[in-house]
Amino acid sequence: MTADLHRRMNLKSELNDSELLRLMLAGDEEAFALLYRRRQGGIYRFAAQMSGSDSIGDDITQEVFLFLMREGHTFDSSKGTLSAFLLGVARMYVRRRLKAEQRLELLGDTLDDDDAPFSPQSDMCPLEDLTRAETIESVRKAILSLPEKHREVIVLCELQGVSYAETAEILGCAIGTVRSRLHRARAQLLTMLRPAADVEQRDSATVKSARCFA
Amino acid sequence: MNCQKFETVVSELARGQMMAAEQRAEAMAHTDGCDDCAARLRDEEMLTRGLQSLASQMEPREASRAVEANLLAAFRARQVVVPIAKRKSNTRYWLAAIAAMLLIAISILAFRWNNRSANEPIEARRREQAQPPTPDVNDKSKEQFARDIPKADDVDVLPQRPKPKHVRQVNLRRADTAQVANHVTKEIATDFIPLSYMSASSLQDGGQIIRVQLPRSALANFGLPVNMDRYNEKVKADVLYGVDGMARAIRFVQ
Numbered sequence: 001m002t003a004d005l006h007r008r009m010n011l012k013s014e015l016n017d018s019e020l021l022r023l024m025l026a027g028d029e030e031a032f033a034l035l036y037r038r039r040q041g042g043i044y045r046f047a048a049q050m051s052g053s054d055s056i057g058d059d060i061t062q063e064v065f066l067f068l069m070r071e072g073h074t075f076d077s078s079k080g081t082l083s084a085f086l087l088g089v090a091r092m093y094v095r096r097r098l099k100a101e102q103r104l105e106l107l108g109d110t111l112d113d114d115d116a117p118f119s120p121q122s123d124m125c126p127l128e129d130l131t132r133a134e135t136i137e138s139v140r141k142a143i144l145s146l147p148e149k150h151r152e153v154i155v156l157c158e159l160q161g162v163s164y165a166e167t168a169e170i171l172g173c174a175i176g177t178v179r180s181r182l183h184r185a186r187a188q189l190l191t192m193l194r195p196a197a198d199v200e201q202r203d204s205a206t207v208k209s210a211r212c213f214a
Numbered sequence: 215m216n217c218q219k220f221e222t223v224v225s226e227l228a229r230g231q232m233m234a235a236e237q238r239a240e241a242m243a244h245t246d247g248c249d250d251c252a253a254r255l256r257d258e259e260m261l262t263r264g265l266q267s268l269a270s271q272m273e274p275r276e277a278s279r280a281v282e283a284n285l286l287a288a289f290r291a292r293q294v295v296v297p298i299a300k301r302k303s304n305t306r307y308w309l310a311a312i313a314a315m316l317l318i319a320i321s322i323l324a325f326r327w328n329n330r331s332a333n334e335p336i337e338a339r340r341r342e343q344a345q346p347p348t349p350d351v352n353d354k355s356k357e358q359f360a361r362d363i364p365k366a367d368d369v370d371v372l373p374q375r376p377k378p379k380h381v382r383q384v385n386l387r388r389a390d391t392a393q394v395a396n397h398v399t400k401e402i403a404t405d406f407i408p409l410s411y412m413s414a415s416s417l418q419d420g421g422q423i424i425r426v427q428l429p430r431s432a433l434a435n436f437g438l439p440v441n442m443d444r445y446n447e448k449v450k451a452d453v454l455y456g457v458d459g460m461a462r463a464i465r466f467v468q
Contacts, residue, residue, distance in 0.1 A: 029286065029289055029290065032285075032286070032289050033282075033286065036282060036285060037282075040276060040277050040281070040282070041275075041276045041277075043277075044275065044276055044277040045272050045273075045275060048272070048275065049272065054275075057277065058277050058278050058280075058281050061277040061281050062277075062281045062284060062285060065285050066285070066288060069288065069289060069292055135264065135267070136264070136267050136268050136271055139264040139265060139267070139268045140268055143268075154265070158229075158262075158265040158266075158269065159265060159268060159269040159272065160269075161269070182225065183225050186225055186258065186261060189261055190257050190258070190261055193261070193264070194257070
């Protein structure tokens with residue numbers, strides 16, 4: 001009995017996302033379980049990286065798959081991949097959740113130390129020592145300090161490794177927009193991660209290069 | 215390549231994205247001669263490594279087991295609920311469709327019934343006109359009434375209404391013109407009743423309709439019921455005058 005179940009699961013694991021979704025919508029629990037295990041990681045990480053909270057990551061993952069159960073029939077494989085569809089849904093829920101959290105903060109909740117906007121603590125550039133856990137934490141905090149639009153492209157393109165085209169599909173914008181947002185987001189991250197003294201030095205260099213462009 | 219052009223490709227260069235080999239070579243050559251751009255590329259590469267470190271640290275993280283358990287429970291529960299919901303929604307659609315069809319059928323029947331009841335008096339009158347008239351007591355009173363009705367020039371037109379609306383030149387080519395007029399003005403009116411034996415045949419010649427007010431007792435002269443409580447009140451009537459200025463027919467209006 002168990003061997004038979006494993007054999008069926010193995011056969012289904014070779015199916016693509018669209019086929020699994022079709023079976024899932026027809027009531028196949030195994031197909032749903034396979035699809036969940038295949039796609040939950042990316043959705044969880046996207047939500048956790050966007051919000052900086054593991055519990056929000058869990059909540060959003062659950063919301064996204066409940067949405068898939070209800071509205072899975074609205075997915076059109078000719079318009080894009082199921083992965084992009086799910087990330088698009090996750091993005092919608094994350095934005096909604098972050099707005100709700102912002103409203104709570106405005107109502108008077110004070111920020112925890114973890115949620116405070118990022119600012120470099122020492123003169124040393126955090127990027128120079130990537131082996132330290134603090135360095136990675138600095139990068140994580142710097143990402144959380146970015147505006148939402150820029151954070152989305154950093155999380156998708158840099159942390160999730162999603163292509164420009166798929167990112168454009170998830171965000172509902174042009175590929176050129178993704179490129180320019182990513183360029184600006186990286187520039188902002190560099191500014192945040194660079195020590196203050198280095199920033200002044202860079203600013204003078206920028207003036208010099210601006211003259212050069214003229 | 216200059217610094218400005220280098221700035222547009224530095225991110226792609228640091229991220230190791232696909233780009234034309236020629237463009238890459240040009241950018242690298244530019245960093246050899248420009249210290250600022252070389253430093254800029256180093257920063258970008260460091261940022262890329264920082265982001266990759268964060269991504270690899272996050273890679274093994276997944277949603278908790280509880281989420282999967284909750285979702286599977288929700289999926290099983292849904293499998294029981296879905297067919298019932300589907301059946302309900304289908305029933306609702308069928309009921310709506312049947313209700314719509316009934317409504318259409320009732321509307322058609324009502325429309326036909328209205329048309330038939332509207333045509334019946336005209337048909338009856340046509341049949342009546344086809345038979346030779348037999349003089350009776352009522353006809354005498356009609357003759358008397360025709361003499362009593364004033365001539366067109368002497369009629370006192372209602373003061374509260376503008377004259378052009380009441381004095382209309384009509385061409386009575388069809389017997390049911392009065393019905394059409396009734397629909398337009400939204401008034402309830404009797405059919406035109408000839409005032410003499412000659413009048414019935416001369417109704418087709420055309421003429422002029424004039425709105426007058428008469429004592430309610432005039433209704434009795436035409437065999438119409440009179441409300442004795444409102445005996446002293448006046449009733450409105452349209453009198454059809456022939457081209458010779460003589461009253462041909464009358465209808466009562468409410």
